[in-house]
Amino acid sequence: xxxxxxxxxxxxxxxxxxxxxxxxxxxxxxxxxxxxxxxxxxxxxxxxxxxxxxxxxxxxxxxxxxxxxxxxxxxxxxxxxxxxxxxxxxxxxxxxxxxxxxxxxxxxxxxxxxxxxxxxxxxxxxxxxxxxxxxxxxxxxxxxxxxxxxxxxxxxxxxxxxxxxxxxxxxxxxxxxxxxxxxxxxxxxxxxxxxxxxxxxxxxxxxxxxxxxxxxxxxxxxxxxxxxxxxxxxxxxxxxxxxxxxxxxxxxxxxxxxxxxxxxxxxxxxxxxxxxxxxxxxxxxxxxxxxxx
Numbered sequence: 001x002x003x004x005x006x007x008x009x010x011x012x013x014x015x016x017x018x019x020x021x022x023x024x025x026x027x028x029x030x031x032x033x034x035x036x037x038x039x040x041x042x043x044x045x046x047x048x049x050x051x052x053x054x055x056x057x058x059x060x061x062x063x064x065x066x067x068x069x070x071x072x073x074x075x076x077x078x079x080x081x082x083x084x085x086x087x088x089x090x091x092x093x094x095x096x097x098x099x100x101x102x103x104x105x106x107x108x109x110x111x112x113x114x115x116x117x118x119x120x121x122x123x124x125x126x127x128x129x130x131x132x133x134x135x136x137x138x139x140x141x142x143x144x145x146x147x148x149x150x151x152x153x154x155x156x157x158x159x160x161x162x163x164x165x166x167x168x169x170x171x172x173x174x175x176x177x178x179x180x181x182x183x184x185x186x187x188x189x190x191x192x193x194x195x196x197x198x199x200x201x202x203x204x205x206x207x208x209x210x211x212x213x214x215x216x217x218x219x220x221x222x223x224x225x226x227x228x229x230x231x232x233x234x235x236x237x238x239x240x241x242x243x244x245x246x247x248x249x250x251x252x253x254x255x256x257x258x259x260x261x262x263x264x265x266x267x268x269x270x271x272x273x274x275x276x277x278x279x280x281x282x283x284x285x286x287x288x289x290x291x292x293x
Contacts, residue, residue: 011239014232015248021229023255025221027263029091032217034210036092037199039218040084044193046222047231051186058183065183069175073184076171077191079164080230085196087161094154102158103252104134109166110246117170120241126289133250133282139275166246172234173242181235188234189226240291247286254279 032039055062065073087103107130114120168188175184200207236245254276260266 011236014236018229018232018236019248019251019255021227021232022225022249022252023259025225025229025252026091026256027259028217028221028225029088030260030264032214034214034217035200035205036089037085037196037203038205038207038210039214039221040081040088041193041196041200042215042218043084043221043226044081044189044196046218047189047226048186048193050222050227051182051189054182055186058180061180061183065179069178072171072175073179073187074191076168076175077188078195079168079171080188081192081195083161083165083168084192085161085199086157086164090154090157090161092154093157102155103162103165104138104250105159106162106166106169106249107134107243107246109163110169111243113166113170114173114242118173120243122243123289126286129282129285129289130247131282133247133279133286136275136277136279136282139271139278169237169242169246173237176234176237181231181238185231185234189230244287244290247283247290250279250283 029036029039090102111122111127111130115122172184172188199205233245233249257266257268257272257276261268
């Protein structure tokens with residue numbers, strides 16, 4: 001059975017929604033002048049506020065969660081919070097294309113982690129397809145890579161954020177076997193937001209001294225890339241391998257680069273468009289090979 005047929009609405013529809021949604025993340029972050037930790041904190045905590053009215057209906061499930069799963073959920077949330085902290089900060093120093101291209105290393109980390117933690121194996125065709133997709137994604141941001149100065153710092157921060165989100169994805173895969181997408185997402189976002197809140201307290205960063213525009217950006221980040229992006233991917237972890245979900249995130253560099261061209265005035269080249277097509281082919285072939293049983 002192929003995982004693409006496990007739900008009433010075809011899973012590729014949810015994948016497309018999630019990819020488009022997370023592609024807006026870099027755009028909104030670039031629109032914001034607030035510190036990265038503040039932007040990430042409000043992005044997550046505002047998402048919790050939006051989800052809170054529906055939490056009561058899950059009270060029975062919440063009471064049945066074991067201590068071990070609470071600890072793993074907290075760890076997953078901390079990893080997600082660190083991902084947002086480092087990746088959002090990277091956009092202060094480097095371009096959208098370069099920062100998101102670094103994120104293409106995530107599937108490699110997840111693939112290795114899934115084998116070590118869950119014994120999941122991947123066939124050669126899927127590995128080859130992953131390599132094709134990653135080459136395409138790297139080519140999208142290659143022209144923007146700089147190996148000195150602030151840009152190098154931004155790329156390094158993005159790399160740290162990539163490792164963190166890979167850990168978040170791996171822990172989430174195991175937890176989603178026992179916890180619903182809503183409950184898992186709510187508490188992961190909550191733990192991540194609290195980690196960022198502590199970070200802001202420790203650095204003496206203001207929680208309130210921001211104009212109305214910034215609060216609008218915080219809300220946009222909560223609704224579009226978090227609810228329609230990260231929440232959707234958390235839901236998909238029940239129906240797909242963690243490596244497959246992380247591979248679909250490779251669509252973000254292409255989506256973010258196209259959006260940056262229209263909304264931020266960043267350049268886009270013919271090579272980047274061709275690389276984007278290569279990326280999509282690689283992702284499609286990977287999903288087809290990796291999800292077969």
